[in-house]
Amino acid sequence: MSYEYDAAIDSNPFLTGGNTVDIGIFDQRGIDFLSAGFRGWSGSARQSFFIAPDEATPGYVPGPIAPGVWYIFLGFYKVSEGGCNFRVTVRCLPGGDGGATPPRWLTLADSVTLPPRPDGWYRGELHCHTCHSDGDSAPGEVVRAAERLGLDFLAVTDHNTITALADLAQQRPQNLILIPGCEMTTFKGHWCAWGLSEWIDFRALTTERMDRVMRHAAAKGALVSINHPRAYGPPWELPQADTCDCIEVWNGPWMLNNWEALAFWEKRLRQGRRLTAVGGSDAHRLTAHAQEIARIGVPTTWVYCPGAPTAQGILDGLRAGHAFVSEQPAGPQLYLSAGGALMGDRMPPPPDGEAALRVRAVGAAGLTLELHDASGLRAALPVAGDDETQPIPLDVAESRYVRAQLTEPGPGGTPVVRALTNPLYIGQP
Numbered sequence: 001m002s003y004e005y006d007a008a009i010d011s012n013p014f015l016t017g018g019n020t021v022d023i024g025i026f027d028q029r030g031i032d033f034l035s036a037g038f039r040g041w042s043g044s045a046r047q048s049f050f051i052a053p054d055e056a057t058p059g060y061v062p063g064p065i066a067p068g069v070w071y072i073f074l075g076f077y078k079v080s081e082g083g084c085n086f087r088v089t090v091r092c093l094p095g096g097d098g099g100a101t102p103p104r105w106l107t108l109a110d111s112v113t114l115p116p117r118p119d120g121w122y123r124g125e126l127h128c129h130t131c132h133s134d135g136d137s138a139p140g141e142v143v144r145a146a147e148r149l150g151l152d153f154l155a156v157t158d159h160n161t162i163t164a165l166a167d168l169a170q171q172r173p174q175n176l177i178l179i180p181g182c183e184m185t186t187f188k189g190h191w192c193a194w195g196l197s198e199w200i201d202f203r204a205l206t207t208e209r210m211d212r213v214m215r216h217a218a219a220k221g222a223l224v225s226i227n228h229p230r231a232y233g234p235p236w237e238l239p240q241a242d243t244c245d246c247i248e249v250w251n252g253p254w255m256l257n258n259w260e261a262l263a264f265w266e267k268r269l270r271q272g273r274r275l276t277a278v279g280g281s282d283a284h285r286l287t288a289h290a291q292e293i294a295r296i297g298v299p300t301t302w303v304y305c306p307g308a309p310t311a312q313g314i315l316d317g318l319r320a321g322h323a324f325v326s327e328q329p330a331g332p333q334l335y336l337s338a339g340g341a342l343m344g345d346r347m348p349p350p351p352d353g354e355a356a357l358r359v360r361a362v363g364a365a366g367l368t369l370e371l372h373d374a375s376g377l378r379a380a381l382p383v384a385g386d387d388e389t390q391p392i393p394l395d396v397a398e399s400r401y402v403r404a405q406l407t408e409p410g411p412g413g414t415p416v417v418r419a420l421t422n423p424l425y426i427g428q429p
């Protein structure tokens with residue numbers, strides 16, 4: 001199968017003035033929304049692909065070539081003023097099904113169980129790509145890159161296809177938890193589902209459909225996140241569709257408009273929502289590339305997971321909001337608690353209105369520790385030591401939540417965030 005179209009330009013949202021056309025295919029089982037007929041997708045990353053009983057281009061699902069009507073699926077992501085001429089060429093070659101067995105996808109149960117750590121905290125990468133969509137590396141190479149960084153968990157989240165999960169099921173890293181994932185890349189915004197080992201429909205262009213498919217994934221046990229809701233994220237264009245568990249508040253280096261994603265999350269916190277802030281690098285390339293600014297582990301999400309951590313345990317910790325985000329694997333660490341309540345937990349309102357917050361900052365000497373609630377910045381304190389625990393009494397009589405972040409001055413007076421925590425929630429939901 002191959003296709004071509006005129007005035008082709010890259011899918012990079014910064015580029016306009018030409019055409020970008022995606023391609024995918026559904027088999028005889030159908031093409032309806034949420035149908036089972038999905039057989040692969042490559043966005044605009046490839047001009048050709050093949051599917052055979054026992055082999056397929058990365059991004060496509062090998063298996064029986066059953067008779068019936070198959071469907072080419074084209075996505076017109078960018079169409080220039082001059083329009084877009086395109087041609088799709090299909091070649092069918094004879095051959096039997098050869099007793100092909102369906103691919104076995106990575107599942108949560110495949111993950112290694114790590115030895116428990118006394119403090120219960122683990123760090124990892126939740127959002128990156130491989131050659132199964134538009135990345136440059138095989139899943140095994142991404143696994144080894146994560147191992148070299150000393151990460152504890154890794155979710156590969158290719159665009160709109162889960163075929164990397166077959167490759168990942170073959171990998172058996174001893175010290176790295178692998179979490180199944182996929183990034184649903186729609187024309188209205190991107191979202192991640194973690195924990196599922198099946199394809200999820202990405203063809204949602206309305207609030208109703210988007211909510212429906214996110215609920216559908218959640219009902220099957222997925223942890224669901226809205227990704228990079230900010231300019232050139234691309235942004236999330238269906239703000240009413242937000243039935244998610246997490247928001248990717250930090251995507252790639254902080255300076256890439258992540259303030260907007262933080263505001264998107266905080267707006268919902270102010271409405272009384274409980275949504276976990278997560279980070280993801282969105283790295284596509286491991287090889288040196290002059291324009292590449294996304295690197296695995298930048299940023300890194302830290303998760304609290306009591307006992308011996310598994311893939312499910314990491315997802316449970318994220319769901320509970322027991323997590324913070326730091327700029328990189330060796331970046332500053334920030335822990336927020338009050339009494340027995342950890343970030344992500346809900347604590348009863350203190351009788352006298354004053355919460356006895358406890359903030360531990362590691363590797364943060366010289367940075368500023370900020371506390372925020374719905375009204376904005378509530379406190380800013382210098383951090384002097386390299387591992388400092390500060391008791392901070394704060395009047396929270398009017399606060400529904402308190403969160404912490406580490407900052408330093410940035411260009412133009414805008415602070416750069418170096419780490420941020422999930423909130424402690426206060427009082428009844």
Ligand SMILES: [Zn+2]
Binds near residue numbers: 183185190227233
């Ligand atoms: Zn994305």
Ligand SMILES: [Zn+2]
Binds near residue numbers: 183
């Ligand atoms: Zn991505």
